[in-house]
Amino acid sequence: xxxxxxxxxxxxxxxxxxxxxxxxxxxxxxxxxxxxxxxxxxxxxxxxxxxxxxxxxxxxxxxxxxxxxxxxxxxxxxxxxxxxxxxxxxxxxxxxxxxxxxxxxxxxxxxxxxxxxxxxx
Numbered sequence: 040x041x042x043x044x045x046x047x048x049x050x051x052x053x054x055x056x057x058x059x060x061x062x063x064x065x066x067x068x069x070x071x072x073x074x075x076x077x078x079x080x081x082x083x084x085x086x087x088x089x090x091x092x093x094x095x096x097x098x099x100x101x102x103x104x105x106x107x108x109x110x111x112x113x114x115x116x117x118x119x120x121x122x123x124x125x126x127x128x129x130x131x132x133x134x135x136x137x138x139x140x141x142x143x144x145x146x147x148x149x150x151x152x153x154x155x156x157x158x159x160x
Contacts, residue, residue: 070151070152070153070154071084071085071087071140071142071151071152071153072084072085072153073138073140073153073154073156075138075156075158076118077158077159077160078127078160079118079123079127080116080118080123080126080127080130080160081115081116081117081118081120081123082095082115082116082123082138083114083115083116084114084115084140084153085114086114087114087142087150087151089144089150090112090114090142090143090144090150091112091143091144091145091147092110092111092112092142092143093110093111093112093113093114093140093141093142093143094108094109094110094140094141094143095107095108095109095110095111095116095122095138095139095140096108096138096139096140096141097126097130097136097137097138097158098136098137099134099136099137100135100136100137101134101135106129106130106136107122107125107126107129109122126160127160130158130160131160132160133159133160134159134160135157135158135159136157136158136159137155137156137157137158138153138155138156138157138158139152139153139154139155139156140152140153141153
């Protein structure tokens with residue numbers, strides 16, 4: 040019994056953990072930098088390697104409601120994109136909204152996230 044306990048203890052101590060979710064190493068991935076061009080509401084951001092999908096969420100912090108959501112595989116939204124057209128339709132001029140972009144991999148795991156960005160039409 041002592042030999043088994045010693046063997047298990049040495050294995051735990053000497054073999055590194057294979058569980059990446061429980062690693063003690065702090066993540067150092069940079070956040071996504073977002074660029075907003077108004078009044079056409081075109082958006083662009085830094086492409087994130089291994090991203091399967093970007094999820095954009097625009098909300099009204101004053102009323103605490105989500106105004107619009109969008110998923111895309113490209114790191115931009117052109118001015119003639121249906122999402123940009125929707126934003127120009129639902130956002131009130133002069134009012135401050137908040138935008139955040141999440142990059143997820145094919146297993147829907149969050150890779151990176153942007154800071155919350157103020158958005159005004």
